[in-house]
Amino acid sequence: MERISLSNSAFEGDNNAYLFAAGRETALIDTGDWMATTREQLEAALSERGLAFADVDRIFLTHWHHDHCGLAGEIQAESGAEVYAHAADAALIEGDEDAWDAMYDRQKRYFEEWGIPEPKQDTLLEFMVNSEATTETPTVTPFEDGETFSVNGTDLEVVHTSGHAAGLSMFEAALEGERQVFSGDALLPVYTPNVGGADVRVDRPLEKYLRALQGIVDADYDRAWSGHRDPIDDPAGRAQYIIDHHEERSWRVLDALDRLGPCDTWTVSADLFGELDSIHILHGPGESYAHLEHLEREGTVVREGAEYRLAEGVSDELAAIEGERWDLEY
Known part of the structure; x- marks a missing residue:
């Protein structure tokens, strides 16, 4: 080989x-x-x-x-x-x-659900077409x-x-x-x-x-x-290491919701990754969504429409372990 x-x-x-x-x-x-x-x-x-x-x-x-x-x-x-x-x-x-049309349709639904601003959607779609x-x-x-x-x-x-x-x-x-x-x-x-x-x-x-x-x-x-x-x-x-990295990222998602209050996926993505361009306009909120969805099923996050918020009592738990969870690079 x-x-x-x-x-x-x-x-x-x-x-x-x-x-x-x-x-x-x-x-x-x-x-x-x-x-x-x-x-x-x-x-x-x-x-x-x-x-x-x-x-x-x-x-x-x-x-x-x-x-x-x-x-x-x-x-x-x-x-x-x-x-x-x-x-x-x-x-x-x-x-x-048919497979590609189904992919594009699902992407467009997520663009709206995640709250990606229209100018960013246009930039992303142009990148994807090219x-x-x-x-x-x-x-x-x-x-x-x-x-x-x-x-x-x-x-x-x-x-x-x-x-x-x-x-x-x-x-x-x-x-x-x-x-x-x-x-x-x-x-x-x-x-x-x-x-x-x-x-x-x-x-x-x-x-x-x-x-x-x-x-x-x-x-x-x-x-x-x-x-x-x-x-x-x-x-x-x-x-x-990557498993630990994703655990750390989940903590950062919870911290973002704790600081920002109820917000959509794009807002969490901006807090995690900052300004995004090209394919990262898709990858940033996509990664944020993957964590939010995972945390929702674990019961630490509640979804209401397009917005997510911390479940009852989670903010107090975060405050109790502040300073013990920011060890990995991200």
Whole structure:
């Protein structure tokens, strides 16, 4: 297995594609985005190894976001490669109009529900239109959690990790005598994957993502090959850090409601993240919503229409532990 680093202008850092070519077939995990620069980089990396798009037999996608699946259609068009993705994401990757219309409709409902100001909505929509893929989309073979694929003698087991995206999946493998995992965006070495805004189809996004992270902690992998940047040598430690990070963020949401009084999601987002632009106009309130919704189900927050407030007695509890809960960076 070889890691191929592909440029990405987004904040998460360079994307990774993973090449399996030591055997009778050539396979990739993720492809990078659809930009011409990325295509040139991936073609060059394959060429250095005596390969081309036409030689790729199979592609395994971690999820539907364009920076991970963007070139799958072009590779499939040249090679006839079989493209695999979780069933929850297959229709979006295939460019199914009904699936995308349902996504856009739900996003627009949330824009109103979260209280995103109209000028910010316009900015976000313009960014999203300009970011839409214009390349060929693939035909996808769907998989489910627990399925296993053998690639040149290496078994890749699907581990579904919904939260950041409905179909986000990792691929567990035994490599070099170690238990390793290709984590996609479920586990990143620097940033914490957005939940709530990155895929508005996910119900209870924070609950599902925390469950996925606990699964990574329990698995205690030797190494994670991330969707962005460098590999992670302590996946369990990194997963636990992100769990703690989200606990800290929940405290900050409660503190915001305590200081501001009843308010909508956009107001909480502004308190947490400040001024937002481009895709962060979606990610900021999306993350805030994920926490507010989670806290509402836990009973510490009450929702009334589009506004949230602290449940009875929570303000007193916050005052009693003031100064003991601001340890993590956020």
